[in-house]
Amino acid sequence: MFVQRRTKGGIIAVAVAAAAALVASALPAHAETGVTGSTIKLGVTLPLTGAAAPGYNKIPGAMNAYFSYVNANGGVNGRQIKLIVKDDAYSPSQTLSVTNDLILKDKVFALVGTLGTANNEATTRLVNSQGVPRLFVNTGFSGFADMKKYPTTFPLFPSYATEAKIMGKYLADNFAGRKVALIYQDDDFGMDALKGFATAGTSFVAKIPYAALSQADPSVIGKWVTSIVASGADTVVMFGVTSATGALAGGLYKANLIGKVQLILGSVGSDGTTLKGLLGPLAPALAGSIAASFLPSPADATDEYITQFKAINAQYNAGATFDNNILVGMNTAMLTVQALRAAGTSPTRASLIKAIETKGSTWASAAFSPILYSAKSHVGYTGYWFGKLGLDGNAVSVDGPGKYTLYTTDSGSAPVVKAAATRPAMPAKGLPKN
C-alpha cells in the first residue's frame, strides 16, 4: 500500500494539482454572490412612486432596455444581466428595507445607479459591511467620492460644487456686470452650490433659498418672483430640481418677466422633456434659457451616442419617449456592461472594483467630460458644456449645433479649465468590446 502510493505519488500530485486548478478556476465563477455560469444579478433602488417619482421612474426601464439589448447579443462573457428594480418612494428607511432585500434575499452581485443622497447614506453601512460594489450612484453629492468612507461606491455625476464653480466662471466670462439672482434648494445640494459659487467669486443681488418639494406650493413661487423683482435682477440662476425650474418659468410668465430676465439653469433641473410635461403650453417660456449639461442633448440627432441609444430605446423600451432620464439610464447601463466585462470571465466583487479603478477612465460614455476613476480617486465626471434651450425645451450648444466647449474643474479650489470636448467613440452597434 505504502509503496504503491509512493510509486504513484507523482501521478497523484499531478491529479491533485489539476483538481485544485479546476476548482480554483471553477469556484469564483460560481461562488461569487449574484453570479452564476449564465447570469449576473444587479439591483437598483429609486423612487417609482410618490412626489419624487416623475421623470426618475423612466430610468430603470431604460437600464433594462440596454441590458436586454446586450443580453440579446450574447450578454457579458456569456452571462445574461438581470436587473432587479425596487421602489423606495425617496424615503431612506424604505431604501434600507428594499436594499436589505436586494443584498440579503435576492443576493445581487452589485448595486447600480441607486438614487438620492440620504437614500444612499442609509444603505452605506450595509453596502460596506457586505462589500457590495455600488456603481454610478445617481446623486451629485461630492461626499460619495470619499474612498475611506465609501470604499465600494463610485459616484458618476459631477458634484454640485463643480457645477457651481463652472457656472460662476461662465457668468464671469459671458455675463459680467449683470445683476444676478440665485434660487437654490435649501439643503446640501444648495449648500454645495453656494460653496462652488463662493470659490468662483460670483456675487448675487439676491439669494433665494427654498425647501425641497416646497415648489409645489404656488405661494413659494410667488415669493421667488417678488424677490427677483425687488432685487432688480436681470439674470436668474436656478439651482433646483426640474419641477422647481418649471414652477419658476410659470411664475416668471405670470409676472410678465419672460424675455426680461435671462435664466441660467443647473443640470439637475433642465431636462427638456420633463419641463415640457410640467409646463405644457408654457414650455416656450423657457426658450433662450442657458442650461449646463454634462451629457449631450437628448434631441441632438447628430450625436452618435444619442442615435444609437435612441434605436435601442425604440426596440426594447416601447412607448417611452427618449429624454434625459432615458439617456442617463442607458449611459449608466453601458458603463456597467464595460465594468462587468473588465471584471473578467469569473467576475468577483473585488475584481469589479479593481477593474473600475484601473480601467474605468478609458471607457466609452456619452458625457463629454472625462471620468477620473483611478486607484486613488472615485470621482466620476468633472465637466459641463453650456447650451441654449430651444422652443422644444431641448438644449443646443451655445457654440452652435454639435460644437461643444467643455469646462472642467474639481470640487475644491482647482481653476476652471476650458477646452474643446473629446470623448471615446461609441462602440460599434453600442456593444462594448473592451
Place this chain on the structure above:
Amino acid sequence: MQIFFNTILVGLSSGAIYALMSLAIVLVWRSTRVVNFAAAGQAILSTYIGYEAMTRMHNYWLSLPVAILAGALISALVEAIIMRPLAKRTKGTPVESIAPVIATLGVLGGIRSLAGLIWGNTFLQYTSPLSSKGYMIGHTTIPFSPQNAAIVVGAAVVLLLFAALFKFTRLGLALRAASFQPEISRLSGVRVDRVRTIGWAFAGAAGAVAGALVTPTTYLSPNSLDLLLVSGFVAAVIGGLESLIGAVVGGVVLGVGFAFILQYIGTSVTFSAAFIILIIVLLIRPQGIFGKGSSREA
C-alpha cells in the same frame, strides 16, 4: 408696499384653494363626524377624470362638471361602501373615533396608487383656456392671473351655494339635523343614512372644484395635491370644523399667513409656522375661530 400687496394676492389665491379643500373636510365632519383624510385623494381621482374628459372633449369648461360629478360620486361611494359599515361596526368600541381616520388614510393611499396604476407616475397637463399671466396695473404685473380669479370666484360660488343650501332648503335642514341629532331625525322621518351620503357627495364636489381649478396652475400627478391634505385640514381646524364661513376664513388666513411667512421668514419654517398659528388660535379658542363651544366631542 408693492411686495406687501403682492404677498396678499399670492396668499389669497392659494388661500382660496385651501378654503375649498377645507369646505370639503367641514362638510364631511358636519354630516358624519369623520375627519376625511381621503379628501385630497378623492380630489386627485376626480381631477384625473376631468383630465380624461378634457382630452376627449377638448374643452376645459365642459370637463369641469364631469370632474365635479365624478368627485361627488366617488365621495358618496366611499361613504356608502366603507365609512357607513365601519361606523356601524365600531359604534361604542374604543376605536370608534380613530378607525375612520385609518380607513380614510387607506382610501387616500389606495386612490394614489390606483391613479399611478392607471395614468402612471408622470406629470400630466390639465390646461385651462384662462391665461395664467398676471393682470397689469399700470406698468407693473401683479401676481394674480385670470386663472387665480377663477379659483377665488369658484371658492366664493361654492361657499354661497352651500350656505344657501343649508339655510333655505329642506335638504339643508335634514343635513343639519342628521348630523346633530341623528336619533331624533330618524324618528322624525329623515333618512339619516341617505342624507349623510349626500353630505359626503357635496364634500366630494367641493374637493373636485379645488382639484380642477388648481391643477391648471401646476400639473397633475398622483401626488400633486398632497399639500392640500395638510393645508385643507389645518384650515378647517382653524375655522372651527363646524362652520362653512369658518372653513373659508381658515383657508384664507392660512394662505395669506403662509405667503407672509415665505416672503419674510423662510420656506423651511412654513409648516412649523402652521403648527404655531394653529396652537395660538386653539389656545385662545379650543373650538376654532367659528366653532361652537358646545359642539359634540369627537
Place this chain on the structure above:
Amino acid sequence: MKHKSPVIRLLLLILIGAALIIGSGYVDQLRSYQGAQVAIFAIAISSIVLLTGYSGQISLGHGALMAVGGYAAVLCQSHLHIPYPFAFLIGALAGGVAGFLLGIAAARLRGPYLAGTTLALAVGLPSLANQFHILGGEQGLLFDVGNPPASLGSDFTQYRWFFVVAVIAAILVFWLLRNLLSTRYGRRWRALRANPTAAALSGINVAQAKVLAFTLSSTVAGLAGSLFAMLLGLVAPLAFTLTLSFTLVTGAVLAGVSNLGGSIVGAVVLVAIPELSNTAATHFGGSDKVTANLPGVITSVLLIATVLFVPNGPKLPRMKFLARTRQ
C-alpha cells in the same frame, strides 16, 4: 383579572426575550433586520396605545416626536461623545420634554382639533432640519453605534445586534408600561377615557392626567425614534415623514388601540404587509407602472379590510399578562 406581580411579569418577558435572542441565531440577517424593525415599531405603537387607548387622546404627530428622539440621540453622540445606550436615554428624555410642552397645549384640545395640531407638527417639525444647519439639512446626520461587542464573536452580525438591542429596549418598555398601567395612574387614565366628566367629578385632575399621558407617550416615542435612527444609521427629515406618523396610528388600530400586547401584532403586520404586497406585485408582474403601484393598492385594500372587518384588533387570550385589564 388577577394581578401578576411585576417580578413574575418581568421574568416572563425576559424568558420571551431570551428565546427571541437565542432564536435570532438561527435566522438569516434579513429576518434579524425585520425582527429589529418589529421591536422598534412595537415600542412606537405602544406609545400610541398608551395615549389613545388609555388616555383617549389622538396624535397624528408621533413621527415628529420620534424625530426629536432620533435627532437628540444623534446630536448627543456626535457632539458629546457619550456611549450610545445613553444616547437612547437622551432621545427618550428629549421626546418626553417635547411631549410635555405639546401635552400642555393638547390637554385643552379634543378630538379633531388635537389631530389637526399634531398633524401640523408631523409635517412641520422634520422640515426644520433644513433651517438649522447643525441638523444636517435634507441629507441628515449619520448615526453609527459601531460594531457588535467583540465578545459575541465575529459571526454575530450587525443586524442581529440591532435586534438584540431593540428587543431589550422593547421588553423594558413593555414591562414599565404594564406596571404603570396597573398603578393608580393607569386607573385614572382609563377612567378618563371612559368618561371624562365622571372622572373629573370623582376628583381626578383631568388636565394633569392628560399631560402626564402625553409626556410618557412621547418619551416612549423618543426612545423608538433613537432606536429607529440606530437601525437606519442616520436621521434625515425624509425618514420621519407624515407617512411614518400615519403608519404608527395604523399599527395602533391594527393592535386594537387599547391593547398593549397587540402592539406587537400591529408591528408584525406593518412589517409583513409591504413584503406580502411586493411579493404579490412581482408575481403578477407586468409593466413598471404595475409593479410600482400594485403594492400600494394591495396595502390600502388590506388596511381598509382590516379596519372594516377586525376593527378592534386581534383577540389575544394567551397574552393576558400584557393585555388590558378590565374593571
